[in-house]
Amino acid sequence: MSRETWAIETRGLVKAFGADRAVDGVDLEVPAGCVYSVLGPNGAGKTTMIRMIATLIRPDGGTARVLGHDVTAEAARVRARLALTGQFASLDEDLTGLENLILLARLRGHRGKAARRRATDLLEAFDLSAAARREVKTYSGGMRRRLDIAGSLVARPDLLMLDEPTTGLDPRSRGQVWESVRALVGAGTTVLLTTQYLEEADQLADRIAVVNHGRVIAEGTSGRLKALVGAGALRVRVADGADRPEVARLLAVMLGAAPVLEPDPVALSLRVDEPAAVAGALAAITERGLGVSEYALAQPSLDEVFLALTGEPADGPAPSREEAST
Amino acid sequence: MTIHQTTGRPAFELDTRLISAVAGAPPPDTGAGALRATLTFAWRALLKIRHVPEQLLDATLFPIMFTLMFTYVFGGAVIGSPEAYLGYALPGILAQTVVFMTMYTAVTLNTDIERGAFDRFRSQPIWRPAPLVGALVGDTLRYGIASAFVFGIATLIGYRAPGGLGGVAGAVVLLLVFCSALSWLWLIIGLTVRTPAAVMGASTMILFPLTFVSPAFAPPETMPAWVQDFVAVNPVTLLVEAARGLLDGVPDAGDLALVLALSGAMTVVFAPIALRLYNRRT
The missing domain is CATH 3.30.70.2030 (Alpha-Beta Plaits)
Structure with missing residues (x-):
């Protein structure tokens, strides 16, 4: 309980799938109340990192604590305080938007009418009221994403994790997601988001960790990062x-x-x-x-960021340590 | 001269409503209790019947077709008259319908995993088995609905159970118990197999022999000895014989006890494996 100052704190976090060390010794310190962005290309280990922090998979090494609670030993406490919006809209496509939110609201302990009220309020807030009674399979990509984020907010989480929330969205939908994130932080939630876009990290995040091949290769405020890679x-x-x-x-x-x-x-x-x-x-x-x-x-592209930080493009060859580690 | 400015923000009016909706939310809690969470997942399974009625229709039209086809095509040949055959085959048709439906348990779970809904459920602060148990409760209700369909059609074409309403109710309950237990096996398959389509393929391979190589549609006395050996150890045989006893008004306590014991055994063996896979899935 004494370490509540960090919303997320990981030490030497490791996850390997066979010979592939997807996450290879990550130390993160995410202060409560901020937006923290994990920036990296596809396959950098961002999703694996998030899934470990969200208690969905067990770390093979190291520790992760969410608001002071260990993700392995105190998984239930961690789950009560965080919400995860995965990379793919994690909704039931056969159900309507309203039904999806009522379902999640009930799971979070809202009963009967309260669950419906909560669902309706969130649909309203995310500009989805008109589509409330339509099945999710008829939604556009941006609508799904907003419903997905709304689903994470049925009980105000202390920590919201968004895995590539805007990948594949058109600019307008992306703007809507960004506004949602800003609003949430305004309401006191800590947000961890992963992204492939420096612009997104720069627009939203107080601090940015750049990851590649399962490791953090740079960390700091966006100002510090830009000093490294150019504005x-x-x-x-x-x-x-x-x-x-x-x-x-x-x-x-x-x-x-x-x-x-x-x-x-x-x-x-x-x-x-x-x-x-x-x-x-x-x-x-x-x-x-x-x-x-x-x-x-x-803004510099992710490639330019990686070129500046590592001297090789984002999709460059894996360093030889991968062979050495097996 | 054209000027591109790529860092502008799209204008969007959402802020105040969002902040009030989020800030007005109750503080994080411990989530729904075990029973409520389970019932919520059962509710979800029922909503699916409303939104995807095809699943239930597939599962019920198929046996209706079989009921009519078998009765009028094979009835005379197998037993002498369509009416007599209906009386003989109904327990088997009923069992086949519901046993086939159990595979949707695996299809639904597998679809949840593929689409990511599964991750969402697993990160909720709820009783861990709730999504699986809730799905089974919902599925059991679907089995009940399908059974009612089969009896409705059979009654329309002249079936009258010698065991009366009590016999019908007993047979349906027995079937639901057996199929709920069998569903645990489907949960294991749903957690292991890669895609929903693969689930369907694998399940048909298992279910056709199980339901046909049994006394469901023809008396096994006419089958070759090696087929009879399989019939003798086929659990569906046991289920069909026990249900037939109830429907015909001559329940066999031994058969009933065996079906219940088998259902218990399937649950005891498969449920822990399914839950373990569910918790450990990476």
């Missing part, structure tokens, strides 16, 4: 391909990074550490009569 990337298309070398030279001087000439003969991109300097640099280029037809400032 983003500037992509420019010039009006005339002949101007490209000169534009590249000017950008390199003004923004202090090496431009990459892309296969497209009019396109180039470069890493940007100080987004505010971009406008000035572009203005200077147009002043010299060089035509820029298009530019975009975007």
